[in-house]
Amino acid sequence: MQLDEIQAIFFQECEEGLATVETNLAEVRDGAGDGETINTIFRAVHSIKGGAGAFGFEPLQCFSHHLETVLDLLRTRELSATPDLVGLLFAAFDVLSDHVASAQSGGPAPADAAVLARLEAAASGGAEQPADASAVPVAEDGAEEMDFDLDALMADIDLPAEAPAPWHVAFRPGRAAFDNGGDPLPLLRELEAIGASVLSLDLDALPRLHALAVDECMLGWTLAVPGTIARADLEALFDFMPDGAVVTIATHEATVDPAPEATAPTLRATPAPAAAAASKDAPVAPAAPAASPPPATVPDDGGKASGSATIRVELDKLDRLVNLVGELVITQAMLAQRLSLHGVGAIDELSDLDHLTRDLQESAMSIRAQPVKSVFSRVPRIIRELEAGTGKRVRLEVEGEMTEVDKTVVERIGEPLTHMIRNAVDHGLESPEDRVAAGKPAEGAVRLAAEHRSGRIVISVSDDGRGIDTAKVRAKAVERGIIAPDANLSNEEIENLIFAPGFSTAATVSNISGRGVGMDVVRRNVQALGGRIGITSVFGKGSTFTLTLPLTLAILDGMVVSVGAQTYVIPLAHVVESLRPQAGEVRRFGPDAAVLDVRGDYLPILPVGRLLGVEGSCAEASAAVLIVVETDAGQSILMVDGIQDQRQVVVKSLEANYAPVAGLSGATVLGDGRVALILDVETLVQRQRGDLALGLAA
Known part of the structure; x- marks a missing residue:
């Protein structure tokens, strides 16, 4: 395995660790956390610190060390989780995320001096720190030293009469340890730093001199670790052990012999000289006395539960x-x-x-x-930045974050979602003073939710702010020439004017909003995904933006229909039923409009041929096939010439292979080799109903 592949695994572990930290910090902030919550955060930061040290990311290692120090004081109850301290931990988490991103991209380290100073001040208030805490203490040989006197600290603690029994740890890195970044030397130094001592060195796997391979690790160690070390902390030291490593931990009553090496293919690589020295110079001591209970085995699963096996795939x-x-x-x-x-x-x-x-x-x-959680997890930081930039107080409510959707959709909704959140806080929520004056809590609420609905995913962003002032929006639209002064628009149509290019009601231009390049970008990005965006608002009470997106962009179930000489596919998720009208059931009004009475509801009939300009399509509803479809605007009827089949189709992007076409969401290849276009039902219905916000006529 190459070094860059090992680093890629490390950064994947960092992403998982950061997600763990943020989730558990939110529990601490909400008062739902306990001692194990703090321990979980500590272990995640500790793992990031250990990996950063192994790969030489010194700024990341240094910052992680200071954050780890505060977390350690918090879990030992020398510090308490006050609102100020929790706020500091969130700020430190943001900087830690920036450090990880910087290390991954190779860019400059983020500015962290202010947060580091706050961490040092917090640590000084809970426990004595070294005079120079600007860097992680490092010994002359490069090993990381403890930043406190362990013996003095233990002497100050009121221990029981009998100290806890020591742990006995058997550790065999595995033959391929050097190939997979599992140099045992840093780990042995960390064990030594917490007071471990080597009881025996296992030489059973060491071959004769002529068969010795310098790029394989053939040694194993049995060590005694002070019983004052928590088992969870001891296990955390082995988080980055490669596949093939075997670790057993037992109390002093059990005999710990190095477990036999797990069989695994050996990958050849040149080991670090320091690792070879560690294998050669490790001290040998008498083995521990035998006893009956079997040792507990700790699999190298990165600290994760072994209930389900996982594998990373490119x-x-x-x-x-x-x-x-x-x-x-x-x-x-x-x-x-x-x-x-x-x-x-x-x-x-x-x-x-x-x-x-x-x-x-x-x-x-x-x-x-x-799960959309990977996108939702970015929102708390956005909220914190907006709070700092606007002076507003925001409570974030999240629902449905484990709702699953295709990874392509997940990757592409980040930018639209960011725009919507910034819009909700900057435009939607009032200042704390204005909210109190209006009889509202000083703290505004932003709700982010996701759910599956009719074969699609619906993501909504709601706020309890001022809502949309339709009079102000209309005046601004007239001023910018977006609509005519005498245009007759409904409130819904006026609200949707905020999606017009260049539209903005912000009084001043800031780094948050005001340049008129926000919501129209959101609409274009959502439409490019085959989705749609809608808005509902009550002036004085708040607004809700709703994204409706396909669950996947690759394959869908569809109804194959004929319109004139053309073949189209209607996504089955929209289809309610198909029918042929009886004589007299179709009611006409105006030159082109018609409705059909479907069990007491009059539904508008949309001739697909006329909407798409297909020549030779059926013009009379009584001679056509009517398909009832469900959209966000309610039920409507698509009029087609006939139904050919119902099948699963593979979606090919029109945008990538040709150009975006209003009313069409993609294309597919049918069983006979013909290309059929996939209808964008939502767009067709909105265009027929004259929704100005979508601007499809342009």
Whole structure:
């Protein structure tokens, strides 16, 4: 394994650790945390610090060390989780995130002097610190030293008459340890720093001189660790052990012999000289006395529970798998089409192939599915920055963060979501003084929610602020020439004017808003994903922005329909039912409009052929097929010439292969090789209803 691959794994672990820190810090802030919550945060920061030291990221290691010091005082109750301290920990978390990003990109380290000074001041208030705390103390040989006198500290503690029994630890790095970044020397130094001593050196795997391989680790150690060290802290030291490493931890009653090495393929690499020296110079002491209870085994799982096994897969490999599954779906459809042309009807094998293809597709898509939590987790920091920049107080409420959606969608909703959050805080929420004057709490609320609805994911951003002043919006739109002064618009149409390019009601331009390049960008990005955005607002009470997006951009179930000589696909998630109207059921009004009475509800009929300019399409509803579809605006009816089939189709992007087309969300290849366009039902319905906010006529 190359060094850059090992570093990539480290940064993945950093992302997981940062997510753990932020989640648990939120619990501490909300008063739901306990001692284990602080321990979890401490272990995550400790792991980041250890990896940073191993890869030479000194600024990240130094900052992690100072944050770890404060967390250690917090978990030992020398400091208490006051609001000020929790606020400091959140600020430190933000800087820690910046340090990780800087180390990953190779850019300059972030400015951390102010937060470091606050961390040092907090630590000085809880425990004595060295005179120079500007860097992590390092010994002459490069080993990290403890920044306090352990013996003096232990002497000051009122211990019971009998000290806790020591831990006995057996540690075998594995033959391929050097290949996978598992140099045991730093770990042995950390163990020595907490008071561990070597009881025995296992030489059983050491071959004769002629068979000795200098790039393999063949030694094992048995050590005694003071019982005052918590087991969880001891286990945390082994977080970065590579695959093949074996660690056992037991109390003094148990015999700990180094466990046999796990079999694993050996990857050749040149070990660090320091590691070889550590293997050669390790001291040997008598083995511990034998006893009956078996030792407890601690798997090298990075501190994670062993309830479920996971494996990391490169995204390129996963994308290739999904693309191949998509081509398999097309090939299966072509095979079924070819057989039907030769008079071969339904056969068991073809039905089995259809089921297997669908199962394979669903399995591949489930692998790509990710919870939106990865995007939602960025929001608390955005809120904190906005609070500092606006002076407003904001309470964030999150719901449905484990809702899963295709990774492509997750990756592309970050920017729209950021715009919506900034808009909600900067434009939506009032200042604390104005809120109190209006009879509201000084602290504003922003709610972020996600849910599955009708085969799509719906993400909403709500606030309890001032809402949209339609009079002000209309006046600004007239001033900018977006609408005519005598335009007759409903409140809903006026509210949607905020999506017009260049529109802004901000009185001043700041680094937060005011340049008119926000909400129109959100709309374009959402439409590029095949989604839509809507808004509802009550003046004086708040606003809600709603994003409706497809769960996946790769494959969908669709109804294949004919319109004139053209073939289209209607996403099945929108379809409610299909019907042929009886004579007299269609009611016409005006030159082109018609409605149909469907069980007491009059639904508008939208002729797809006329909307898309298809020549030769059916013009009379009584001779056509009507398909009832469900959208955010309610139910409507699409009028088509006929229904050909219902099948699973692979979505190909029009934007990437041709150009965006209003009313169409993509294209697909049918079983007979023809290209069919996929209808954007929401856009068609909105355009027919004259929704000015979407601006599709332009």
